[in-house]
Amino acid sequence: MIDLIISTVTQGLIYSLISFGVYITYTILDFPDLSVDGSFPLGAAVTAVLLTKGVNPFLTLPIALGCGALAGLCTGFIHVKLHVRDLLSAIITMTALFSINLQIAGSNLPVGRATDTIFTAAPTMAVLGSLSLLMRKLIVSLIIIVIVKIVLDLYLKTKSGLLLRAVGDNRTLVTSLGRNAGNVKIRGLAIANALVALSGCIVCHEQRSFSATMGTGQVVFALATVIIGISLFKRLSFVKGTTAVVAGSVVYKACIQVAIHIGLPANLLKLVTAVLFLLVLVLSNHKGEEIIRA
Numbered sequence: 001m002i003d004l005i006i007s008t009v010t011q012g013l014i015y016s017l018i019s020f021g022v023y024i025t026y027t028i029l030d031f032p033d034l035s036v037d038g039s040f041p042l043g044a045a046v047t048a049v050l051l052t053k054g055v056n057p058f059l060t061l062p063i064a065l066g067c068g069a070l071a072g073l074c075t076g077f078i079h080v081k082l083h084v085r086d087l088l089s090a091i092i093t094m095t096a097l098f099s100i101n102l103q104i105a106g107s108n109l110p111v112g113r114a115t116d117t118i119f120t121a122a123p124t125m126a127v128l129g130s131l132s133l134l135m136r137k138l139i140v141s142l143i144i145i146v147i148v149k150i151v152l153d154l155y156l157k158t159k160s161g162l163l164l165r166a167v168g169d170n171r172t173l174v175t176s177l178g179r180n181a182g183n184v185k186i187r188g189l190a191i192a193n194a195l196v197a198l199s200g201c202i203v204c205h206e207q208r209s210f211s212a213t214m215g216t217g218q219v220v221f222a223l224a225t226v227i228i229g230i231s232l233f234k235r236l237s238f239v240k241g242t243t244a245v246v247a248g249s250v251v252y253k254a255c256i257q258v259a260i261h262i263g264l265p266a267n268l269l270k271l272v273t274a275v276l277f278l279l280v281l282v283l284s285n286h287k288g289e290e291i292i293r294a
Helices: 002-028 036-052 057-081 086-105 122-128 133-156 159-169 171-176 181-207 218-233 241-261 266-283 288-292
Strands: 108-110 209-211
Touching: 002 036, 002 133, 002 159, 002 181, 002 218, 002 241, 036 057, 036 086, 036 108, 036 181, 036 209, 036 218, 057 086, 057 181, 122 133, 133 159, 133 181, 133 241, 159 171, 159 181, 171 181, 181 209, 218 241, 218 266, 241 266
Parallel strands: none
Antiparallel strands: 108 209
16 A cells, blocks of 8 residues: 555656646647647657666756756747647647657567666665665655755746746737747747656656657646646645746546556546546636646
8 A cells, every 4th residue: 555655756756847848838838839749759759768778867857857848849939920829739749749759660569677767876876775665756756856956946047938838828918028928938938848758758767768658648647637736735835836837737637547556547537637637627627727726
């Protein structure tokens, strides 16, 4: 039972990086970024290839970040510079990324047990070698999430971060300050997709595999976790949005684990995800867009 709890919390932490990305696009930018379903497996695909080539596992983290940022830049460029509607520009990028991921790593690429990951690499073993693999996954994931959360919170307080937050609420204000609102939006999409790809990277380390279909439904999951987190802590003003998102991710993963534990077939998990998302929307007593902007 303890192992199941640790595994669930670890999964919630890792996948909260996707929620960070969706938190930026939907809550801050008010941008329906479906390219998440493509940038998540992109991070995993790049990571799987690099690991099988013998690249230092810790080096795969910034590389995945960079690849995700490029995906976000593409979505932003199509939307801002080519004047394609936000939803369509995200769909175009998501569709293109599916083929790109196949070209990078094929439909499925396992990472051999003999290959080191961030959970088994020498630096990790030197510090946490006395712990079980399950505990190492939890601690390493927690450290990464805390670092990302702190950096993201600090960034949102900077001038650049405040402009990013202003674009979603009042584009005219940003323009009146002499800033290009389109460029600010592109930057936000790049940051969001970089975080999503980082999540895919860590999932690849954790599961030791890449699958071309692993991104399917991730945007629905992330939306649900953002809404759950915001709903749980909306009355606690001192709780930061990023903290609420992490909590929402863990709660959502716990719900999925309960469904598995009671014997629900694995091929119905996506249906459970959709139903849970619907329940979250209904129980929140708001329309979807109103909740997301809360």
